Amino acid sequence: MAIDDALVDDPDRLREAVNSVRWYHSIPLGHGIVTPGESQTPPYEPPILPDMRDKTVLDIGAFDGYYSFEAEHQGARRVVALDHYMWGVNLDERNQYWIRCNALGVLPDRRRDESDFWDPSLPRRRPFDLAHRALRSRVEPLVMDFMGGRLDRIGAFDVVLFLGVLYHLPDPIGALERLRMVTREVAVIETEAIVIDGHEDEPLVRFIPGDELGGDHTNWNQVTESALHGLCRVAGFSRVQTMSGPPAEGGASGYRIVVHAHV
Numbered sequence: 730m731a732i733d734d735a736l737v738d739d740p741d742r743l744r745e746a747v748n749s750v751r752w753y754h755s756i757p758l759g760h761g762i763v764t765p766g767e768s769q770t771p772p773y774e775p776p777i778l779p780d781m782r783d784k785t786v787l788d789i790g791a792f793d794g795y796y797s798f799e800a801e802h803q804g805a806r807r808v809v810a811l812d813h814y815m816w817g818v819n820l821d822e823r824n825q826y827w828i829r830c831n832a833l834g835v836l837p838d839r840r841r842d843e844s845d846f847w848d849p850s851l852p853r854r855r856p857f858d859l860a861h862r863a864l865r866s867r868v869e870p871l872v873m874d875f876m877g878g879r880l881d882r883i884g885a886f887d888v889v890l891f892l893g894v895l896y897h898l899p900d901p902i903g904a905l906e907r908l909r910m911v912t913r914e915v916a917v918i919e920t921e922a923i924v925i926d927g928h929e930d931e932p933l934v935r936f937i938p939g940d941e942l943g944g945d946h947t948n949w950n951q952v953t954e955s956a957l958h959g960l961c962r963v964a965g966f967s968r969v970q971t972m973s974g975p976p977a978e979g980g981a982s983g984y985r986i987v988v989h990a991h992v
């Protein structure tokens with residue numbers, strides 16, 4: 730499918746193109762078309778998202794780009810959308826491998842994601858590219874493993890969005906140290922969190938060796954609020970503010986936490 734101006738200007742063709750790919754984010758593209766995203770998490774809004782007007786913004790783990798396009802929409806001066814894993818891994822083949830591993834009772838070899846299952850045509854970047862064209866966006870895509878690539882290729886940004894990424898990374902301290910290095914003002918961190926009865930205020934990280942969280946072998950950890958604050962401070966952020974914490978009604982052991990980590 731070639732994405733050209735004629736396609737994005739024709740609502741019928743655009744709708745057809747939108748329906749021909751799989752979406753994670755629900756992105757309004759104009760003409761009354763909203764991409765049918767699979768994500769069940771309602772999008773975050775201000776003040777959970779900081780003021781991005783005239784800011785430079787880096788969106789790490791951008792996927793289909795909802796937050797990158799939102800930053801641009803809010804008036805960000807420059808936006809870079811960085812992703813890697815979901816853009817390039819052939820999920821059908823990887824999932825078949827996971828099923829075989831589960832049947833044998835062994836853990837998958839994660840290194841195969843970027844060798845045997847890596848598709849350099851980046852099949853799951855197509856939704857991002859389609860939305861980018863439809864929105865006539867100036868967001869700059871950057872294909873890079875945030876944990877492996879050279880940080881000088883990225884630079885530093887006023888606001889860094891790190892939404893739904895930390896729990897996918899086996900080295901949370903290393904990840905947050907790298908995050909600190911690319912952040913000039915504030916990083917917004919959203920991740921899998923946990924409340925453990927009787928240990929509510931302790932800095933605990935639950936290690937997830939297999940697919941215990943959501944049947945997904947790419948999930949590595951859940952943090953308590955106290956642990957996330959401590960991890961951010963260890964990584965060099967000076968002040969950490971919880972913007973969305975445990976549900977007030979209690980009872981939930983797993984939830985999504987959002988913090989602002991200030992430089």
Ligand SMILES: C[S@@+](CC[C@H](N)C(=O)[O-])C[C@H]1O[C@@H](n2cnc3c(N)ncnc32)[C@H](O)[C@@H]1O
Pocket residue numbers: 768789790791792811812813814815816873874875876877891892893894897
């Ligand atoms: C759960 S999705 C979150 C998407 C989006 N940020 C949001 O909150 O809706 C996690 C994203 O992080 C990306 N990701 C995971 N590990 C990464 C890494 N090491 N470098 C770059 N992106 C990564 C995945 O490819 C995926 O697109």
